[in-house]
Amino acid sequence: MGNKVMVSLLVMPLFFLIQSTGFAVDGEALFVKLTCPTCHGQQGKGMFRDKTKARYRLKKRYRKKLKEVGVPASIIKKLKPLYKKKFKKEEKFITAVTEILGQKITRQYREKLIAGAGKVSYRKGDPIKGFENYPKLAGNKKIYLYTQMKDILEGRRVNGNTKAMLGVKPFLDANKVKDNDFKAIAEYLSKVK
Numbered sequence: 001m002g003n004k005v006m007v008s009l010l011v012m013p014l015f016f017l018i019q020s021t022g023f024a025v026d027g028e029a030l031f032v033k034l035t036c037p038t039c040h041g042q043q044g045k046g047m048f049r050d051k052t053k054a055r056y057r058l059k060k061r062y063r064k065k066l067k068e069v070g071v072p073a074s075i076i077k078k079l080k081p082l083y084k085k086k087f088k089k090e091e092k093f094i095t096a097v098t099e100i101l102g103q104k105i106t107r108q109y110r111e112k113l114i115a116g117a118g119k120v121s122y123r124k125g126d127p128i129k130g131f132e133n134y135p136k137l138a139g140n141k142k143i144y145l146y147t148q149m150k151d152i153l154e155g156r157r158v159n160g161n162t163k164a165m166l167g168v169k170p171f172l173d174a175n176k177v178k179d180n181d182f183k184a185i186a187e188y189l190s191k192v193k
């Protein structure tokens with residue numbers, strides 16, 4: 001065997017290794033870097049709340065509400081140590097109530113206490129307003145995702161929503177995004193479960 005052949009036999013696997021790791025485009029990283037999740041959500045799964053925003057308190061107006069939903073005045077009065085407190089979690093509020101009222105009474109009025117004292121802005125998993133009709137990307141076919149991106153960005157696909165997506169163009173230009181990058185993103189999104 002000649003020296004040249006030996007060398008290329010040694011170098012070739014190295015070359016493939018580098019190609020398949022270091023130089024390959026990371027579709028997931030690109031998706032994040034190019035701000036795509038601001039409209040398509042984490043992993044292109046759509047725009048949903050990732051946590052619940054709620055508040056439980058016993059300010060005057062909430063105490064009035066408790067009465068309205070049928071919690072006796074005597075019980076509301078017992079809860080006085082909580083009047084100035086603010087709870088972000090239902091469980092924490094109920095734990096504090098239980099310390100004062102005991103398990104039995106708390107259990108009896110639990111739903112009413114939560115309904116009267118709570119204000120839920122949104123729950124985990126709720127759709128985020130304004131994004132309801134933006135498309136979900138995760139799990140679609142790679143070729144479909146790729147062609148839709150190209151069609152939108154190159155003006156072949158136009159509808160009432162298209163303009164919003166065009167807002168991403170400056171990021172694409174700044175990062176010199178090429179065809180292979182779009183393919184890598186499409187590949188990544190197609191594999192999200």
Ligand code: HEC
Nearest residue numbers: 034035036039134135145148149159161162164165167168
């Ligand atoms: C500012 C909001 C916004 C950003 C940022 C954004 N998109 Fe979109 N995207 C949209 C909207 C709105 C549509 C629907 C457009 C239409 O129907 O013509 C869309 C459509 C798509 C579609 C077609 C989906 C389908 O089912 O037809 C793909 C794929 C896509 N976007 C990928 C991306 C990628 C990748 C990025 C990041 C490089 C990105 N988008 C950034 C708003 C956005």
